[in-house]
Amino acid sequence: MTFLREVDALAKAGVDVRDRLLIGRRAHLILPTHRALDAASEADKGKEKIGSTLKGIGPTYMDKTGRNGFRIGDLERSDMKERYQVLVRKHERLLGMYTEAFDWKQHEAEWLDALERLKTYRFVDSEHWLDEQLNAGKSASQEGAQGTLLDVDFGTYPFVTSSNTISAGACTGLGVAPTRIGRVIGIFKAYCTRVGSGPFQRSLTDEVGERDPQSGQRIR
Numbered sequence: 335m336t337f338l339r340e341v342d343a344l345a346k347a348g349v350d351v352r353d354r355l356l357i358g359r360r361a362h363l364i365l366p367t368h369r370a371l372d373a374a375s376e377a378d379k380g381k382e383k384i385g386s387t388l389k390g391i392g393p394t395y396m397d398k399t400g401r402n403g404f405r406i407g408d409l410e411r412s413d414m415k416e417r418y419q420v421l422v423r424k425h426e427r428l429l430g431m432y433t434e435a436f437d438w439k440q441h442e443a444e445w446l447d448a449l450e451r452l453k454t455y456r457f458v459d460s461e462h463w464l465d466e467q468l469n470a471g472k473s474a475s476q477e478g479a480q481g482t483l484l485d486v487d488f489g490t491y492p493f494v495t496s497s498n499t500i501s502a503g504a505c506t507g508l509g510v511a512p513t514r515i516g517r518v519i520g521i522f523k524a525y526c527t528r529v530g531s532g533p534f535q536r537s538l539t540d541e542v543g544e545r546d547p548q549s550g551q552r553i554r
Contacts, residue, residue, distance in 0.1 A: 335448045336389075357452070358460030359407030362398050364390040365418075366445050367425035370438035377434045395496035397421065409453055461509030468514060476504045483526075493532025 368390030
C-alpha cells in the first residue's frame with residue numbers, strides 16, 4: 335500500500351512510472367499481520383524495545399529466512415489465496431502469544447485491493463533482467479538503504495535493521511556478482527544520529543546534550 339501511495343503521489347506530480355517500473359518476483363510483501371506482529375513484539379519488550387518503525391519489516395524478514403514468506407511471484411500462482419491464508423493463520427497463532435492485541439483485519443480489505451493493482455504492473459526475474467542489461471553494455475546504479483551501523487551483521491546489534499545495509503548488500507539484493515560492482519559511493523552525515531532506542535556513542539544526557547541538537551551549534 336505504501337508503494338502504491340508513492341506511485342499515486344508521483345502521478346499527481348505529473349510523473350508516470352508505469353512504463354518504466356519493473357517489480358522483481360522475489361520481492362517479499364508485507365502483510366497486515368506482519369505489521370501487527372511488529373507492533374505486538376515491540377510493545378512486549380517494554381523498556382527494552384529497539385525502536386522499530388513498526389512497518390512490519392522485521393517479521394517479514396523472519397518469514398523470508400524461515401522460507402515461508404509471501405512474494406510478488408506468488409501473485410501469479412493459482413494457489414495464491416491459499417498461501418496467503420496459511421501465512422495469516424501462522425501469524426494469528428504468534429499474535430496469540432502476546433498480551434496486547436492489535437487489530438489487523440481492518441486493513442486487510444485495503445491490502446487485498448492493493449494486490450489487484452500490483453498485478454497490473456510488469457513482474458520480472460530481476461537478476462536475469464539486470465544481467466541482460468549489463469551484458470548489453472548498459473550501466474546501472476543501486477541505492478542502498480539506512481546506514482552501516484544498522485547492518486544486521488556489522489551494526490550495533492541488536493539495535494539494527496533486518497538486512498545488510500553495507501555496500502556488499504548490493505550483490506545479495508540484486509543477485510549480481512561482486513565483479514559487477516564498479517564503484518561504491520559512500521554518503522556520510524555531518525554528525526551521527528539514531529532513530530529509536532539503543533546505545534548512542536558519546537551521547538550527552540545532560541543539559542548540553544538536550545540543548546545543542548536544537549540549536550545546531552558546535553559543542554566545545
